[in-house]
Amino acid sequence: MTNSAPDTAADLPTPLLTETPPDEGAVAAASSALRAVLAELGTVVLGQEMLCKEVVLGLFAGGNVLIEGAPGLGKTLLVRTLADVVDVTASRIQFTPYLMPADITGTQVLMRDAEGRSTLEFRAGPLFAILVLADEIIRATPKTQSAVLEAMQEHSVTVAGARHILEDPFCVIATQNNIEMEGTYPLPEAQLDRFLLKTVVGSPTLEVLRAIGVATTGDRVMKARRVMDRPTLRGIQRLVRQIVIAPHVADAAARMTMATHPGQAGAPEKVTRYVRFGASPRAMQALLLAGRASALTAGRAWVGVEDLHAVAHPVLRHRMILGFDATLDGITTDSLIASVIQSVS
């Protein structure tokens, strides 16, 4: 577990700890704060703007993020940097097949006090952080995965019958490698559904690769500044949930969710042909949450349909189960989501 502390005290935006009803100023401040976080992340994590944005969205929407990508693309760096930027504790769990649940949740340790009496003392595991990087989560056994998933869902862990609440806000950023799938335990769909977003990390461009090489092999250590404190983070998370959603936006989100189900009215023909199971109602919740966060990032107090379109891919790509025909025909979920968006529009 790593405790991050700001090296320098940056000019923090106006705190959002006020209990008064938010106003336009609060929206503007939150938007500014979010943009500052993204900008600061961009100074360390080069060439991954979309990744940074979606992770930030997931954090501020109060959800968990699943990152899929090849090794060495900055996934761990991103989490550590994010922790530095928003002044939260972060931990990294490297999942291996022999990792036990107690290794991540913590365990009770037998301790002898000064008087020689033996007591059991709970030693928290790496899950007890605000930002948890679950690296290569699919390499762990389902038993160990379930410990993480319980934490994601309940924001607590149970050890020896005792329930330990995790500190709020709690966010798990899990990663998985889509190359080495042998010997892994892919997350089941029901558990994938708990991740708010699934973002896919692409390979950097030539320019970005060049910049990464130069920046990371030099004498200078790249370190992000703290631009947000924890209360602000919590305030923004509360504000996200207050962003206005008009009925037509909610209707659009519902229709998009319904359109992922084969055979439903409004579902495009490709969905009917290639999808086995569509997205659950959690998808609609995720759409609206992520849409709110996206709107707030854009400085708006209301969600537009374009916000839903912007978050549709990371929200839906891990919630649609494709049939074998899709594999044969080379159909990806992203293409199906694009057809869903088009059909709803």
Add this chain to the structure above:
Amino acid sequence: MTVTHALARWSRASNRRRALEVAARGAPWLAAAVAATWAAVEYGGAMVAGIVGGAAGIAIVIGATFAMRRVWRVPATMARAVDRDQGTADLLQSAYAIEARGPSADAPLEQVVVTQARAALPRFAPSAVAPIRFTLSAPGAAAALAGAVLVFLVAATEHGSQTAIAEPVAPTQVTIVDEEELARLQELVDAIANDLRASPEARAEAKKASEALKRAAKASTAGTAMAEMSKASRALDAAARKLAADAMPSPEGMAAMSLPQLAEELARATKESDAEKLAALAREAMRRASMSPEEAAALGAALEKAAAAAAKAAQDGQNGQNGASGAQDPAAKAAHEEMMRRLSKLGAAGERMKAGDNNDAEQALRALQRLMREQPKPSSGDGSQDKAEQARRMMAQMQAGQRAMMNGANPGDARAQAQRAAAMGQQGQPGQQGQMMGQGQMPGMGQMPGQGQMPGNGQMPGSGQMPGSGQMPGNGQMPGNPGPPTGGQPSGQGQMPPGGTPPSSRINPGAPRPDQIGVISGHGAAGTSGTSSHTPHKAGSPTAFSAEQVTAPTAVTPEGAVRAIAELTAGAHTPTGFGRVRDHYEAIAEAAIRRDDIPLTRRELIQRYFTVLRNHESPEVQ
């Protein structure tokens, strides 16, 4: 101003502008529809035009409705449009929804949204409603072009048809109307118009005929000349009818006559072979006779006396002529004998009446009348009636010549044909009639084909009303319906050749039927009602046909037909009544053709049949 109000106002403004645009885009379609409807009126009539116009109107209304539906704005759709145009990510839609529902106290940011939307309204207002743009779609342009082409074609066709009608049919034939003949005809007609003894109505008709003849003389085209001749012919026939009616004694006049006067008038009518006059007088005589036996006896005696006196006078006159000339003309002799026979019959009727046998007397008078209908009426030569009859014959001859020339005959042949037709009682040759040179008259509609009325052809002088008998048979225009010429018998023009046996007529003075054939008076054939090789459907390009109806003559009287057959079977001579029978049948066939009762493919066959019959007949038959 609230967002809702602004959106509503912008919606109304947008809808007004879009409506103007839709109307402008629909104008070419409307023009095309009007053009199509006009073409339908010209070529298909009112019903077709109504269908075309109605369908086009409905289609335009439906198209405009769908077009307006696509662009119709309500506040919600207006908000979506403005958000899309301004890139405001559903700001106005969200604000509109919040205003409609009312901000929630639990959602403080809703008020922020509404405030931001209201603040943005002035910025959006100038471009919120799209300006009017009048555009012409490709289909609309094509429709307008098609409409213009259609209008041009219809107009060109009308102009062409009118031009075709106006142009003379035979441009090489300069002299359509023989000036010399026309002058003689003009002289006759003017004499009638100036005859103060004639009634004003008759003179007015004669004046109309005279003016028409003058226009015919000045006509520059054959079509115009024939049209004017036709008008003159009709007016002349009307004048002849009125003159005949004038010559008839009025009921009051007859009632005022004494018995001797009545008997003398009967004798005169018998002598003149004036069947209509005889019928009127006979009716009065029978009325008088029925009053009392004494009256009947006195009238019968007067009839005997008058008949004998007239016979004696006629005989004396005949003897005087024979003595002066030294030889008796066979025709005159035959006519004299016929007259004597008639007077004898009149005397016999008087004798029966004197004996108290009114029924026999009536039958005898009817028989006498029938006999007189079959005989030509001698012409006095001086009266207006005679002039009218003469003019009508001349008119018929001229019209026959005109048709012959317009059918391609040279003037000499045309005149010969016309004279032959006149001699045969025909008005034009088969194949020449029905040439509807835009005269608006259908052949065989009781008129000279395309020209008017044949003399004695339905429009019969004296075919007015018998006193107390309603319509004389043969009233109206009956195709192929010759009547007794009221004029004289000049040189076989339209007359029964001397010695010809007149076909009988079945005119019952006591029971006239409007559909009866007029008198088949044995002179001339029934006017051929267009036994041409052309049906009206094949006729030129008339733009209008006469509205006159063809009253198909009923069958030839059984008597006439029986007589014809009897004469045929006797084999002694060629039946003279056959011509009458044929003419009647021909007229009936023509009438049926005009009524479209006979299929198109059969009509020419029928007309050729009668033509063949006519051509094979010997002159003396007719």
